Amino acid sequence: MLHSLGRGAAIVVLYILVAQLGLLFSFIDGNVSPIWLPSGVSVLALLVFGRRVLWACWLANVVVSVGGGMSLPVALVFACGNCVEYLLAAFLLQRFAPRLEHFGSLRDVGVLLLAGGVAPIPAALCATTTLVLVNIAPVQVSPFVALTWWAGDAVGILILVPSVLVWYRLREKRALQSRVSVAALSWYGGGSLALAMLVFSDPLSLAEHGMVLVYALFLLVMWGALRLGILGATLGVLAVVMPAVVLTAAGHGPFVRHELNDTILLLMGFMVVSLIMALALSAVLIERDTAAEQARVLSKAVEQSASAVIITNPAGQITYVNPAFSALTGYESAEAIGQNPRFLKSGHTSGNEYASLWKAIIDGRSWRGEFLNICKDRSLVWEQMTISPLRDENGRISHFVSTAEDITQRKVNERHLRDALERAERARAELERITFAITHTLQEPLRSISGFAQLLERRYTPVLDATAQGYLGRVVNATERMYHLFHDLMHYVMVDDGSPHQPVGLETVIGNVCGALGADAVSVRVAGPLPVVMAAERQIHHVFEHILGNSVKYRDSERPLEIIVSAWPVETEESRIRKANGLPASAAEYWELSIQDNGIGIDPVFQPKLFMLFSRLHTIDDYDGTGVGLAYCRRVIERHGGRVWIESRLGVGTTVHLTLPLTLPAQKSEVEER
Amino acid sequence: MQRVQPLILMIDDNIADIELTREALREVDFRIELESVRDGFDALAYLRRQGHYANSRRPNLIFMDLNMPRMDGRETLLMLKAQDDICDIPVIVFSTSESPFDVRESYRNHAAAFVTKPVTIEELIEKLRAIHTLWLTGSAVQSLQHLTGVMGY
Numbered sequence: 001m002l003h004s005l006g007r008g009a010a011i012v013v014l015y016i017l018v019a020q021l022g023l024l025f026s027f028i029d030g031n032v033s034p035i036w037l038p039s040g041v042s043v044l045a046l047l048v049f050g051r052r053v054l055w056a057c058w059l060a061n062v063v064v065s066v067g068g069g070m071s072l073p074v075a076l077v078f079a080c081g082n083c084v085e086y087l088l089a090a091f092l093l094q095r096f097a098p099r100l101e102h103f104g105s106l107r108d109v110g111v112l113l114l115a116g117g118v119a120p121i122p123a124a125l126c127a128t129t130t131l132v133l134v135n136i137a138p139v140q141v142s143p144f145v146a147l148t149w150w151a152g153d154a155v156g157i158l159i160l161v162p163s164v165l166v167w168y169r170l171r172e173k174r175a176l177q178s179r180v181s182v183a184a185l186s187w188y189g190g191g192s193l194a195l196a197m198l199v200f201s202d203p204l205s206l207a208e209h210g211m212v213l214v215y216a217l218f219l220l221v222m223w224g225a226l227r228l229g230i231l232g233a234t235l236g237v238l239a240v241v242m243p244a245v246v247l248t249a250a251g252h253g254p255f256v257r258h259e260l261n262d263t264i265l266l267l268m269g270f271m272v273v274s275l276i277m278a279l280a281l282s283a284v285l286i287e288r289d290t291a292a293e294q295a296r297v298l299s300k301a302v303e304q305s306a307s308a309v310i311i312t313n314p315a316g317q318i319t320y321v322n323p324a325f326s327a328l329t330g331y332e333s334a335e336a337i338g339q340n341p342r343f344l345k346s347g348h349t350s351g352n353e354y355a356s357l358w359k360a361i362i363d364g365r366s367w368r369g370e371f372l373n374i375c376k377d378r379s380l381v382w383e384q385m386t387i388s389p390l391r392d393e394n395g396r397i398s399h400f401v402s403t404a405e406d407i408t409q410r411k412v413n414e415r416h417l418r419d420a421l422e423r424a425e426r427a428r429a430e431l432e433r434i435t436f437a438i439t440h441t442l443q444e445p446l447r448s449i450s451g452f453a454q455l456l457e458r459r460y461t462p463v464l465d466a467t468a469q470g471y472l473g474r475v476v477n478a479t480e481r482m483y484h485l486f487h488d489l490m491h492y493v494m495v496d497d498g499s500p501h502q503p504v505g506l507e508t509v510i511g512n513v514c515g516a517l518g519a520d521a522v523s524v525r526v527a528g529p530l531p532v533v534m535a536a537e538r539q540i541h542h543v544f545e546h547i548l549g550n551s552v553k554y555r556d557s558e559r560p561l562e563i564i565v566s567a568w569p570v571e572t573e574e575s576r577i578r579k580a581n582g583l584p585a586s587a588a589e590y591w592e593l594s595i596q597d598n599g600i601g602i603d604p605v606f607q608p609k610l611f612m613l614f615s616r617l618h619t620i621d622d623y624d625g626t627g628v629g630l631a632y633c634r635r636v637i638e639r640h641g642g643r644v645w646i647e648s649r650l651g652v653g654t655t656v657h658l659t660l661p662l663t664l665p666a667q668k669s670e671v672e673e674r
Numbered sequence: 675m676q677r678v679q680p681l682i683l684m685i686d687d688n689i690a691d692i693e694l695t696r697e698a699l700r701e702v703d704f705r706i707e708l709e710s711v712r713d714g715f716d717a718l719a720y721l722r723r724q725g726h727y728a729n730s731r732r733p734n735l736i737f738m739d740l741n742m743p744r745m746d747g748r749e750t751l752l753m754l755k756a757q758d759d760i761c762d763i764p765v766i767v768f769s770t771s772e773s774p775f776d777v778r779e780s781y782r783n784h785a786a787a788f789v790t791k792p793v794t795i796e797e798l799i800e801k802l803r804a805i806h807t808l809w810l811t812g813s814a815v816q817s818l819q820h821l822t823g824v825m826g827y
Contacts, residue, residue: 440770444690447688447690447691447694447770447791448688448690448691450794451694452690452694455694455697458795480793483793538774
């Protein structure tokens with residue numbers, strides 16, 4: 001509050017001082033001033049501090065008017081009219097030229113002229129009407145009064161606002177134009193001021209003939225705008241306008257005419273023309289500089305790009321190549337320019353591909369593809385190339401631009417990877433074929449051994465003694481165990497049998513498995529709904545058979561077995577990022593399931609070996625089994641695009657975790673298609 | 675009507691399996707005769723009474739393995755079912771395979787049943803007993819004759 005009061009007081013004081021200065025320039029009785037700078041002060045105050053300092057402008061107006069001999073009511077009316085002017089000007093500038101202080105475009109200069117020209121009209125009309133009504137000014141001079149009032153305020157705004165804004169901005173960014181030195185500005189400002197004073201003090205008494213010299217002042221302002229930018233422009237305008245006003249008001253110089261109207265008109269014209277010229281010139285220069293700077297950055301970007309860039313004309317002749325192109329192909333820019341890019345062709349790319357390329361870019365689309373090109377040193381290089389048409393302002397294709405990356409190494413890596421994948425796939429298929437064949441072939445003699453051993457047991461038990469019967473029993477048991485091994489191994493190998501994936505309700509599967517295990521043996525609690533996943537039904541069934549079967553098999557005899565099955569959607573990296581950015585969540589792609597039991601648990605030492613084929617933690621005599629179950633589970637789950645792992649504490653229980661995707665993983669890899 | 679002993683033709687290249695089946699069959703019904711050939715090629719010769727099978731008897735039932743040399747079970751099944759005077763003999767596929775593909779393919783080609791070779795002799799006997807009841811008992815054969823009017827058994 002105190003702060004804003006102080007600020008307001010400062011504005012009032014400044015306004016009054018500037019007003020006193022303005023009265024110096026006034027003609028006749030200190031009433032009519034052709035340049036009323038206080039209006040500029042008020043508009044600036046509104047622009048810099050906002051509308052909350054309007055009261056200070058209003059108060060200052062009242063003080064100055066009363067001090068100038070006006071009655072209080074008249075002063076109040078003047079103040080109100082002027083406040084409308086300041087608000088209007090500030091509004092127009094902020095609304096239509098928010099970046100005015102940069103004077104970066106002609107449009108901003110136009111807005112400034114508009115604001116300066118339009119805003120004082122209501123104030124001038126209001127003041128003139130008041131003056132006529134209270135009989136200070138006679139009716140017949142009222143047009144002159146209105147015109148002068150308008151012109152004074154307009155010039156006040158136009159001269160002061162840009163100059164102060166530009167110099168005010170230096171406060172924040174020192175380097176407005178680092179090219180312009182303070183010394184140059186001082187010399188220029190001082191010189192202009194001196195010259196203007198010389199012209200307008202008219203020591204040679206040239207009077208009207210001195211007009212010729214006024215044109216020289218225009219040149220001076222122009223030079224300032226061109227060489228010293230916006231700073232020079234505003235400085236130059238101030239330097240020539242101030243002496244012009246002061247000295248003309250004092251009755252010197254080329255503008256002094258018999259008719260006061262003519263004098264003021266000439267003075268106004270001089271001020272407005274020099275102002276517009278200076279601002280417009282510097283704005284155009286800044287516009288051009290900005291465009292040139294942008295063009296320079298763009299051309300540097302192309303020049304220094306790591307991608308090889310070729311630009312051709314519509315006929316396909318190279319007009320530009322960048323250094324990266326030369327580095328990639330070995331051809332210097334002089335060797336490439338004027339050629340058609342086909343001089344790099346190796347003949348690897350088919351005619352069809354070229355046809356599709358040309359069709360795309362002539363249609364105005366970009367084309368992406370890979371080329372095998374020949375370098376200057378006759379080496380071959382693979383390039384990933386993007387070719388796009390460039391259009392001129394009439395929409396006609398003026399150039400083609402191609403950017404290319406060297407992907408030779410990537411190609412080599414890709415081929416190695418593909419070869420390796422193919423080899424691995426062949427080896428895997430071969431291994432499975434062999435395993436399958438072995439399993440099948442070995443089953444035949446096994447069945448003979450087991451069949452005849454059983455037949456022997458069945459038919460000849462009465463004849464055999466106890467020892468022989470024991471031996472026979474061992475043979476029969478061993479063959480049975482071998483059967484189970486074969487059976488499980490077959491299952492393991494046959495995971496890739498191409499069983500169709502279909503929606504499988506895990507609730508049903510677990511119900512079926514529990515039913516098969518025997519309701520009395522298992523107390524399974526399903527916590528929450530279980531998902532429907534895309535899977536090979538039989539395989540998923542076997543997986544749960546193994547997992548739940550293990551829970552039953554490795555139960556703790558000390559306590560009743562309890563199994564808890566639960567499932568929840570897994571947050572993937574993508575869904576996490578979606579959430580973090582407030583995007584709508586996508587449907588869960590993965591489900592995690594856990595099957596928790598309170599069985600005997602697994603010693604952590606053995607946990608790494610759990611999923612290995614034929615690895616068993618117990619002897620056959622403690623628990624029977626083949627050591628295939630969990631390996632099979634892992635194989636099935638991984639083939640479905642999921643993961644399986646185990647957490648367990650000895651004597652507490654075991655939890656099997658697994659994830660399953662809701663949708664299928666991409667089935668066939670690219671390699672197999674080739 | 676002269677009732678003769680039922681005859682099963684077993685097409686299998688594994689002598690031990692044939693032997694085991696024969697032994698198990700004896701426990702089901704000692705009157706059943708079992709003839710065997712080692713592959714589809716010989717089976718066709720047997721059924722067409724070619725070569726040294728000139729005096730062979732038409733079987734009531736065929737047991738057939740899938741994996742055999744020269745002509746395997748799948749091919750044989752197609753050939754059997756394509757021949758007019760043989761296609762009415764029920765063929766039971768008797769294989770180690772459990773593959774759903776093999777099962778579907780066999781039924782599609784008109785196998786009467788698909789039986790996986792059992793692991794234990796008890797199971798084998800059980801399965802043979804079921805087959806015997808379904809296809810070979812007097813009542814089953816008579817029912818078939820009534821239904822079809824065919825007197826060839």
